[in-house]
Amino acid sequence: MSSDQMSEETAEQRTRTDQTAEQPLVRVEGLRKYFYEKDSLLDRLLGNEPVAVRAVDGLRFDVHPGETLGLVGESGCGKSTTGETLLHLQEPTEGVVEFQGENVYELEGADKNAFRRNAQVVFQDPFSSLDPRMTIGKTIQQPLDVHDVGTAEERREKVQELLERVGLSADQIDRYPHEFSGGQRQRIGIARALALEPEFVVLDEPTSALDVSVQAQVLNLLEDLQDDFGLTYLLISHDLSVIRHICDRVAVMYLGEIVEIGLVEEIFQNPTHPYTEALLASVPRASTDERDRERQTLSGDVPSPRDPPSGCRFRTRCPQVIPPDELDLDQPVYRDIMNLRELVERENISLELVSSHAEATDEGPLVDEAHIDEFVEDIKAAVLETALPPREEAVIDEALAHLATEDWDGAAEILKDRYESLCERESPSLGEGPHPAACHLYNE
Numbered sequence: 001m002s003s004d005q006m007s008e009e010t011a012e013q014r015t016r017t018d019q020t021a022e023q024p025l026v027r028v029e030g031l032r033k034y035f036y037e038k039d040s041l042l043d044r045l046l047g048n049e050p051v052a053v054r055a056v057d058g059l060r061f062d063v064h065p066g067e068t069l070g071l072v073g074e075s076g077c078g079k080s081t082t083g084e085t086l087l088h089l090q091e092p093t094e095g096v097v098e099f100q101g102e103n104v105y106e107l108e109g110a111d112k113n114a115f116r117r118n119a120q121v122v123f124q125d126p127f128s129s130l131d132p133r134m135t136i137g138k139t140i141q142q143p144l145d146v147h148d149v150g151t152a153e154e155r156r157e158k159v160q161e162l163l164e165r166v167g168l169s170a171d172q173i174d175r176y177p178h179e180f181s182g183g184q185r186q187r188i189g190i191a192r193a194l195a196l197e198p199e200f201v202v203l204d205e206p207t208s209a210l211d212v213s214v215q216a217q218v219l220n221l222l223e224d225l226q227d228d229f230g231l232t233y234l235l236i237s238h239d240l241s242v243i244r245h246i247c248d249r250v251a252v253m254y255l256g257e258i259v260e261i262g263l264v265e266e267i268f269q270n271p272t273h274p275y276t277e278a279l280l281a282s283v284p285r286a287s288t289d290e291r292d293r294e295r296q297t298l299s300g301d302v303p304s305p306r307d308p309p310s311g312c313r314f315r316t317r318c319p320q321v322i323p324p325d326e327l328d329l330d331q332p333v334y335r336d337i338m339n340l341r342e343l344v345e346r347e348n349i350s351l352e353l354v355s356s357h358a359e360a361t362d363e364g365p366l367v368d369e370a371h372i373d374e375f376v377e378d379i380k381a382a383v384l385e386t387a388l389p390p391r392e393e394a395v396i397d398e399a400l401a402h403l404a405t406e407d408w409d410g411a412a413e414i415l416k417d418r419y420e421s422l423c424e425r426e427s428p429s430l431g432e433g434p435h436p437a438a439c440h441l442y443n444e
């Protein structure tokens with residue numbers, strides 16, 4: 001092969017859009033981070049096991065050289081914990097993170113140092129992340145001091161260069177953070193992250209503390225810096241417009257897991273996971289195609305990462321839960337019944353409050369035999385939003401009657417027997433390929 005042919009092929013390889021074929025810069029496999037909150041004295045007396053907060057629960061994804069991968073999801077879904085664990089700022093509970101083919105959790109000595117230099121982070125809040133007593137020059141220079149880079153004079157020169165590069169002026173080097181606006185402070189945070197010439201930067205909500213007018217400027221700066229320095233970004237944001245502005249691909253997170261991942265345009269125009277669809281339904285549409293997409297809004301609260309739902313974690317809020325084959329129910333009715341089941345399983349209905357026929361006693365609520373039907377009607381009126389077909393109403397009446405004697409398990413069992421979904425039995429896996437989604441609707 002001639003050298004011309006070889007260089008042509010290399011150029012082709014670089015512009016290849018199918019990035020999955022490339023050697024990733026960062027490879028994450030089975031990453032878990034659980035927090036064990038301190039157990040109370042009572043827990044210790046009762047011998048209770050500490051409950052794990054499953055902040056990050058089995059992530060697998062790659063970040064390719066030169067790309068910006070977005071990580072999006074509602075507050076508390078584990079985005080920041082992912083970024084911090086990936087950079088080894090937090091100890092992982094389980095899993096592997098490879099940077100340039102090396103497991104970062106096993107690095108030692110010079111290799112560990114090299115990783116620390118090569119992988120940096122920009123935090124959300126430019127107000128609290130800068131030390132108010134330190135000049136911005138000292139703040140930006142600190143990583144150079146820690147890693148003992150160059151002479152004192154060279155370091156100061158480097159800081160001045162960085163200030164210019166992020167759109168500030170070299171003669172501002174001896175000023176203090178309070179003399180700068182929010183946008184300028186974030187530029188200082190970016191300059192500090194770039195001081196050691198990293199290859200990979202985690203941007204954790206880099207613009208969410210800024211005014212909307214300043215956000216685009218900072219995002220444009222990040223894009224320019226990426227081009228100039230060949231940077232690779234993992235951008236964490238709850239804001240889909242930020243993701244769309246700057247990312248090449250995006251991973252959608254829900255309760256510690258990735259539910260869908262793919263090219264940004266592909267995800268925005270053709271989302272497959274019901275959670276992604278619901279997230280997108282809450283933002284203005286760019287094109288007519290997208291505006292025409294069926295609107296599906298999210299119901300219910302995000303469950304606790306201490307006790308996530310079985311099977312698919314999104315199933316307690318999903319507008320497309322899969323009913324058993326033998327049932328022919330409209331989705332809103334099935335959703336309604338599944339919400340009722342959740343309340344019964346968690347014993348989360350205040351019987352005395354919803355029904356005047358439930359009398360509070362020391363042994364719990366007491367319902368007169370003669371009023372069980374009214375008691376059941378009261379619960380349905382308080383909890384259900386749709387009208388049930390007669391066949392289902394009979395099953396639900398039978399189940400709810402068990403609550404008259406506080407037999408929650410009996411009620412739950414009847415409901416489970418008839419309505420249990422594949423979505424609660426089996427956890428859908430995130431498949432392979434350029435645009436996988438962890439949903440039984442697509443994996444069936």
Ligand SMILES: Nc1ncnc2c1ncn2[C@@H]1O[C@H](COP(=O)(O)OP(=O)(O)OP(=O)(O)O)[C@@H](O)[C@H]1O
Binds near residue numbers: 076077078
């Ligand atoms: N040190 C900690 N100890 C206990 N729980 C924690 C700790 N840090 C985070 N968590 C919990 O882990 C879960 C994920 O938090 P994380 O901050 O990673 O989410 P996030 O998606 O970045 O949300 P946000 O955008 O609000 O920061 C949350 O339930 C949070 O309360």
